[in-house]
Structure formats: structure tokens, C-alpha cells
Amino acid sequence: MKNSYTVALAGNPNTGKSTLFNALTGLKQHTGNWAGKTVSLAEGKVEHKGKTVRIIDLPGTYSLFSNSTDEEVARNYIVFEKPDVTLVVLDATSLERNFNLALQVLEMTTNVIICINLIDEADKQGISINEKALTRKLGVPVIKISARNKTGFTLLLDTIDRIHTGKIVCTPEIIFYDEEIERKIRQIEPLVREYLEDSISSRWVALRLLDGDDSLFQQMEKRLLVKGG
Amino acid sequence: MQNGFQQKTSVSLGNLYAYAQEISDDHMRDKIVQNLYKKSQQLCESSVIHKNKKNDKRTEKLDAIFTSPIFGFPIMIIMLGIVFYLTIAGANIPSSMLATFFGWLENHLTAFFMYMNSPDWLHGILVLGLYRGTTWVISVMLPPMAIFFPTFALLENYGYLPRVAFNMDRIFKSVGAHGKQSLTMAMGFGCNAAAMLSSRIIESPRERMLAILTNNFVPCNGRWGTLIVLASLFMAAGYTGGLKSLVTTSVIVGIVMVGVIVTFIVSWVLSKTALKGVPTHYTLELPPYRRPKFFDTVIRSSLTKSLSVLSRAIKVAAPAAILTWVIANIYVGDTSILMYIVNFLDPFGKMLGLDGFILMAFLIGLPANEIVLPILLMGYLSTGSLTEVDNLVDLKQIFVEHGWTWLTALNMMLFSLLHFPCGTTLVNIYKETKSKKWTFLAFLIPTVIAITVTFTIAQTVYFLR
Amino acid sequence: MDEAKVIKLYDAKIGSFIRITSIDLEGVMRRRLLDLGFVRGAVVEVIRRSPLGDPMAFRVSQTTIALRKEESQRIEGELV
Numbered sequence: 162m163k164n165s166y167t168v169a170l171a172g173n174p175n176t177g178k179s180t181l182f183n184a185l186t187g188l189k190q191h192t193g194n195w196a197g198k199t200v201s202l203a204e205g206k207v208e209h210k211g212k213t214v215r216i217i218d219l220p221g222t223y224s225l226f227s228n229s230t231d232e233e234v235a236r237n238y239i240v241f242e243k244p245d246v247t248l249v250v251l252d253a254t255s256l257e258r259n260f261n262l263a264l265q266v267l268e269m270t271t272n273v274i275i276c277i278n279l280i281d282e283a284d285k286q287g288i289s290i291n292e293k294a295l296t297r298k299l300g301v302p303v304i305k306i307s308a309r310n311k312t313g314f315t316l317l318l319d320t321i322d323r324i325h326t327g328k329i330v331c332t333p334e335i336i337f338y339d340e341e342i343e344r345k346i347r348q349i350e351p352l353v354r355e356y357l358e359d360s361i362s363s364r365w366v367a368l369r370l371l372d373g374d375d376s377l378f379q380q381m382e383k384r385l386l387v388k389g390g
Numbered sequence: 391m392q393n394g395f396q397q398k399t400s401v402s403l404g405n406l407y408a409y410a411q412e413i414s415d416d417h418m419r420d421k422i423v424q425n426l427y428k429k430s431q432q433l434c435e436s437s438v439i440h441k442n443k444k445n446d447k448r449t450e451k452l453d454a455i456f457t458s459p460i461f462g463f464p465i466m467i468i469m470l471g472i473v474f475y476l477t478i479a480g481a482n483i484p485s486s487m488l489a490t491f492f493g494w495l496e497n498h499l500t501a502f503f504m505y506m507n508s509p510d511w512l513h514g515i516l517v518l519g520l521y522r523g524t525t526w527v528i529s530v531m532l533p534p535m536a537i538f539f540p541t542f543a544l545l546e547n548y549g550y551l552p553r554v555a556f557n558m559d560r561i562f563k564s565v566g567a568h569g570k571q572s573l574t575m576a577m578g579f580g581c582n583a584a585a586m587l588s589s590r591i592i593e594s595p596r597e598r599m600l601a602i603l604t605n606n607f608v609p610c611n612g613r614w615g616t617l618i619v620l621a622s623l624f625m626a627a628g629y630t631g632g633l634k635s636l637v638t639t640s641v642i643v644g645i646v647m648v649g650v651i652v653t654f655i656v657s658w659v660l661s662k663t664a665l666k667g668v669p670t671h672y673t674l675e676l677p678p679y680r681r682p683k684f685f686d687t688v689i690r691s692s693l694t695k696s697l698s699v700l701s702r703a704i705k706v707a708a709p710a711a712i713l714t715w716v717i718a719n720i721y722v723g724d725t726s727i728l729m730y731i732v733n734f735l736d737p738f739g740k741m742l743g744l745d746g747f748i749l750m751a752f753l754i755g756l757p758a759n760e761i762v763l764p765i766l767l768m769g770y771l772s773t774g775s776l777t778e779v780d781n782l783v784d785l786k787q788i789f790v791e792h793g794w795t796w797l798t799a800l801n802m803m804l805f806s807l808l809h810f811p812c813g814t815t816l817v818n819i820y821k822e823t824k825s826k827k828w829t830f831l832a833f834l835i836p837t838v839i840a841i842t843v844t845f846t847i848a849q850t851v852y853f854l855r
Numbered sequence: 856m857d858e859a860k861v862i863k864l865y866d867a868k869i870g871s872f873i874r875i876t877s878i879d880l881e882g883v884m885r886r887r888l889l890d891l892g893f894v895r896g897a898v899v900e901v902i903r904r905s906p907l908g909d910p911m912a913f914r915v916s917q918t919t920i921a922l923r924k925e926e927s928q929r930i931e932g933e934l935v
Contacts, residue, residue, distance in 0.1 A: 175677035224890035255917035260430035287441030294437040370410030423889040462906040560907035671884035674921040
């Protein structure tokens with residue numbers, strides 16, 4: 162078992178993602194370069210259960226469909242750098258839009274925690290969220306926290322640890338589309354799987370292919386070339 | 391089609407893509423996102439209960455005030471004024487306390503060097519050069535930064551800044567820019583180099599380039615010191631106490647306004663010429679107001695922003711201070727290298743209502759604006775009779791002895807406001823634009839404007855005299 | 856009032872609710888709007904205008920988003 166592992170923080174802007182990042186890592190932060198070289202991401206550390214958890218703060222984005230550099234950076238990190246756990250931070254007071262991003266992450270990777278932040282704010286506004294039902298529906302842990310008041314951190318860190326040690330197995334719910342899209346996915350996914358050999362979710366890649374996300378394919382070609390020699 | 395995938399890997403990825411495009415259709419993205427939102431809605435409907443009908447009354451009420459047609463703009467101007475006033479008035483006392491402390495320490499350092507019988511040049515480089523240069527930067531820069539950055543972070547975390555972008559967008563649009571440019575400009579008050587990175591919040595390329603190229607016209611923290619000192623010495627000279635701070639503040643606001651006007655003119659010209667193109671996409675989120683964690687915000691912004699900007703300033707200030715002392719004290723014939731440079735620049739400086747020392751200071755100060763004023767003083771002092779600057783009265787004395795008038799002060803303030811960006815900012819511009827051409831333009835445009843404006847003012851005043 | 860009166864978002868009154876029927880924009884702007892929840896069938900509330908009349912703020916998928924005239928004129932929907 163490794164003594165350190167990586168957790169990536171994804172989320173919409175204005176969800177308190179930075180507050181969570183700051184609260185978890187304290188002042189032990191630095192800006193580290195990663196594979197992309199040109200892009201630097203804030204990185205911090207937290208010790209938990211005798212292990213060092215490296216936390217990477219991804220840019221806050223509305224989606225991961227590579228409409229902007231920030232979105233590409235966040236998406237590339239999750240897909241290609243493969244953090245051990247991806248934490249999606251959601252704003253409890255505007256879950257509808259926040260789920261849009263969370264669902265995209267669930268399509269991309271397996272070890273995901275849905276972290277509903279600003280739960281104190283939601284309480285004030287009379288919003289109650291059934292996280293157990295959401296956990297069942299999404300197939301990954303859903304945890305309510307308040308980064309501001311530092312509540313829910315123990316459960317959050319424990320859950321991260323349990324995913325890392327394999328005590329919790331994430332089985333993200335598959336999002337089904339209209340029959341027309343599903344038919345096209347069925348046409349192309351087997352070919353993708355043959356090609357990628359499970360290194361990346363073939364269903365997700367199939368969807369991105371259908372969507373015509375050429376920046377992803379440039380990225381894939383670049384990385385495959387690097388791997389090949 | 392399927393057979394194509396049995397070929398070499400590098401080929402089949404392209405084939406996969408082409409095949410997918412063949413079976414896909416025009417609005418695939420629409421359908422995907424619609425599906426995702428439908429799913430989001432289902433999740434919310436089944437697992438989230440809203441007890442109140444209206445969610446966030448507080449945000450709505452506050453928006454009715456902050457973005458109101460009547461109060462929106464006055465509140466913005468008052469906020470800007472308050473932040474400046476807090477910074478200027480609040481920084482005065484700690485600044486002079488630090489200066490006194492460093493002066494006291496310098497005496498002891500000098501005594502120590504004499505006790506050790508160390509050579510004059512060593513004392514000169516280390517104490518008169520390095521020590522004075524860096525302690526100046528600390529005592530002038532640290533207090534205002536320790537007030538400005540946290541205050542701004544509080545406004546940012548509270549959620550007020552996007553409202554500024556909302557209110558200002560119509561104005562920015564009229565010059566082809568983005569309302570969010572008001573936010574990168576706000577960041578520029580702290581540090582232009584940092585504002586280059588924050589320009590990423592503007593998604594569309596053209597508006598982002600405008601924000602990058604014009605950010606320099608917002609005086610950064612490194613220039614505040616210069617502006618505040620000169621404003622209080624020469625513009626608010628006849629006033630005392632609270633009124634003095636108020637006059638200083640108004641002068642600074644006036645200077646900022648000049649910077650804003652230049653920003654608009656340059657944005658407009660660029661958007662009609664070099665950056666001509668279709669007005670691009672615009673969206674702006676207005677997040678709910680949230681009371682920030684006061685102490686967390688203050689401590690974090692002090693530690694991360696203020697200290698990092700300060701340490702950068704010191705890193706640059708130290709070598710520049712040593713360089714200045716060295717060239718001021720190496721003589722070729724009976725003239726120091728510094729004086730050769732100064733004499734060379736002097737005629738041009740005079741044309742701009744400045745002098746050779748001032749231009750020399752701006753040139754050596756290219757790495758960081760923080761060190762322009764200390765270098766200028768070192769230049770003056772190496773030829774003048776005063777050896778120590780204990781307070782602002784002495785400081786003014788030095789300037790006046792070198793022929794300064796209010797015109798010199800005004801033009802130095804304007805030159806500082808409008809001149810080329812500092813070295814760090816230029817490096818960041820290159821990193822963000824990845825273009826030598828645009829980085830060079832980011833240097834050239836302000837320089838030309840600074841020279842033109844100061845030249846025009848100086849010549850007008852000379853003519854009227 | 857007509858039952859299915861189609862109007863542009865830009866022309867809608869403050870406080871009205873509109874169900875989006877069409878978005879006549881392409882490229883990045885269209886994709887950005889989709890990400891923010893401006894999808895066909897979504898209900899948008901018109902919140903307020905900026906002090907100078909433009910941009911306008913809309914409430915969509917539980918968040919407030921401001922759009923310029925250029926864009927809000929090209930999004931249509933029916934009053935609900």
C-alpha cells in the first residue's frame with residue numbers, strides 16, 4: 162500500500178471549492194507544475210490515517226466539455242493523470258446545475274465522491290437533501306459538508322481513505338441517453354474498447370467522439386505517441 | 391469501416407473520430423446536455439426538498455441595491471474610495487513606525503561596521519545600498535498591501551465583485567471589452583502580474599487580450615507607494631490630519647480615473663484596429679452573497695498575496711539597490727557611471743517635465759515598480775548632502791533641492807501610471823499570450839502614451855509660464 | 856394572454872417565466888449556454904436589468920446568469 166495518494170477537487174465556480182481546499186490543506190500549499198507543463202495547479206497536503214493525501218485543486222468549471230482552457234485542464238487531469246479519488250464539490254443551494262458537472266465526472270472515472278458543500282446555507286434556506294438516496298441513485302458516496310464551518314470533514318476524509326483502500330467500491334450509475342444516442346454509442350463503443358483496452362472509460366470516449374471533441378483527440382494522440390516512444 | 395481499425399494505432403484513432411463524425415449529427419451536444427440536465431432535475435426532484443418557495447431573499451434584496459439604477463454606481467465609487475482611504479490612512483502610521491525602526495537599526499548596523507573596521511565600500515554596498523533599498527520597500531509596501539489585499543479578498547468572497555462586472559458591462563461593451571475586465575482591473579490594483587493570470591476569467595480571446603494589454607493602466611501596489619508619497623508631499627502639502635489623507639485620497643482617485651479613461655481609449659482603439667473582429671460570447675454568473683470568514687480571509691490573503699508580492703519585490707529590490715549603489719560610486723574621471731547615465735537622460739527627461747534621475751530610476755526599476763522611488767532617492771542622495779531619510783519632510787526637502795515642483799510630481803505620477811509594465815508582468819503577458827508580438831506591444835503602447843502625455847503637459851506648462 | 860406566446864428573452868418583462876423553445880446561436884456561446892442550463896425546455900426567470908439596461912440577469916437551473924442583448928435576443932421561449 163502506497164503511503165501517499167492523490168485526490169483531485171473538481172467543481173463549479175462559486176461552490177466553495179477553494180474554501181474546502183484551504184480548510185483541508187491549511188497553509189501547506191504550493192503551485193506545482195504537472196505533465197502539461199504550461200499549466201500550474203494549486204496543490205496541498207493533508208495527513209490522514211498515517212498517509213499523506215495530496216490534494217489537487219482543479220480549475221472551477223461549469224462543465225468538462227473542453228469549451229475553454231480551464232475545462233481542458235480539469236478534464237485532462239481527471240482522465241489522463243488519473244487521481245486516486247476525484248472529489249466533486251457541489252453547491253447545496255443550486256444542485257440542479259451542479260449535478261450537471263458531477264454527472265460528467267461520473268461518466269469519466271470511477272472513484273468519485275460527491276461532496277455537497279454549503280449545507281449550512283441550504284439549511285437556512287429550508288433545503289433538505291437526502292444524501293442516502295442520492296448515494297443509492299449515483300452509486301458513489303454522497304457526503305454533506307460545510308467547508309466554512311469545517312463540518313463533515315472526518316467523514317469525508319474517512320470515505321476518501323476507504324475508497325483508496327478498497328473498502329468502498331464505487332459503481333457510478335450509467336447515465337442513459339435517448340435511444341437515438343444510445344444506438345450510436347452501441348455502434349462505436351466496442352471499437353473504442355478494442356482500441357483503448359480499458360485505460361479510459363470507453364462509453365465516455367464514445368460519447369466524446371460522437372460530440373466531436375477534437376481537443377480530446379489531439380490530447381489522446383499526443384499522449385499515445387509519448388507512450389509509444 | 392470496421393476493418394480500418396485493424397491497422398496501426400496512430401491511424402485508427404483518426405479513423406475512429408471520422409467514423410463517429412459520420413454517424414453523429416449536428417446538435418449532438420444539445421441532446422447530450424439536455425439529457426444530463428433532465429437527469430439532474432430528476433435527482434433533485436427525488437432527493438431534495440425545498441421548504442420555502444423563494445430560495446434566497448437576501449441575495450435578491452442586496453442585488454436590488456447593489457445593481458440598482460440609482461444606487462449601483464454611487465455605491466461602487468464609494469466602495470472604491472473606502473478601500474483606498476482605508477489603505478492610505480491605515481498604512482500611514484505603521485509605515486512611519488517601520489521607517490523609524492529601520493532607521494534606528496541602520497544606525498546600529500553602521501556602528502557595528504565601524505567597530506569591525508570594515509572598508510567603506512562594504513558598508514556602502516550592504517547598508518547604504520542593500521539595506522536601505524530593501525527596508526524602504528518593506529516599510530512603504532507592506533502596510534498598504536496588508537490592508538488592500540485582505541479588503542479586496544473580503545469583497546471578492548462576499549460576492550460583490552461580479553456585481554461590479556454586471557453594472558459596468560454596458561460601458562466596457564461600448565469600447566469592445568468585457569465587463570469582467572473591471573475585475574481584472576481591480577486585481578491590477580494589487581498586482582498587475584497577478585492580474586495577468588486572473589484574466590483567464592474572461593473566456594473570449596479578444597476581450598481577454600484587451601484586458602491583458604490595458605491592465606497596466608491600473609496602478610498596482612508597487613506604484614501606490616510612489617503615488618501616495620508624491621500626492622501627500624506635493625498635492626496635499628497645505629493640509630494636516632484627516633483632511634490631508636482626504637486630499638491625498640482624492641488625488642489618487644483622480645489618477646486612477648486617468649488610468650481608467652486611458653484604458654477605455656486604448657481598448658476602443660485596439661478593438662477597432664489590431665483586435666478587430668466579431669464581438670464574442672459573454673456570460674456572467676451572479677453568485678449568492680455569502681458572508682466571508684473574516685479572519686480566515688484576512689490571514690490567508692495576507693500570507694499568500696501580500697507576502698508573496700513583498701518577497702518578490704525584495705528579491706528584485708536587493709540586486710537593483712546594490713547595482714544603483716555600485717554605479718553611483720564607481721567613478722570614471724570625476725563623474726560616476728550613474729551621473730553619466732543621468733546626464734545622458736536629463737535633456738529628454740526635462741522635455742517630459744521630469745529629469746535624468748527619474749528616467750534612470752524607471753529604467754533600473756523595470757524589474758519591479760516598488761523600487762523606482764528608492765532608486766531615485768539613492769540617485770539623489772549619492773550626490774546630495776543629506777544622508778538619511780527619517781521622515782517625509784526630509785524626503786520633500788531632497789526633491790525640492792533637486793528642482794522639483796508640483797509639475798515634476800504630477801508628471802512623475804502620470805509617468806508611473808502610464809509607463810511600461812514591470813518585468814514580471816511582461817513575463818506573465820508572454821506566458822498568457824504566447825506571443826512575442828503582443829508582449830512587445832504591451833511594452834510599447836504604454837511607453838508611447840506615457841511619453842506623449844507627460845510631454846504634452848510639460849510643454850503646455852512651460853508655454854504658459 | 857396567449858397560451859403559447861413566443862417571445863425573445865431580451866423582450867421579456869422582469870419577473871416573468873419563460874420556457875426556452877429555441878437558441879439561435881452557434882459555436883462556443885451556444886455550448887456555454889447549454890452548460891449553464893439554457894437548454895430547450897428549461898424554465899428561465901427574468902430577474903433584473905443592469906443599471907444601464909444591458910446585460911440582463913436570468914435565473915436558470917437555480918443560478919443567476921447575466922447575458923448581453925446580443926445573446927438574449929437570440930433565445931426564444933414561451934411565457935409560462
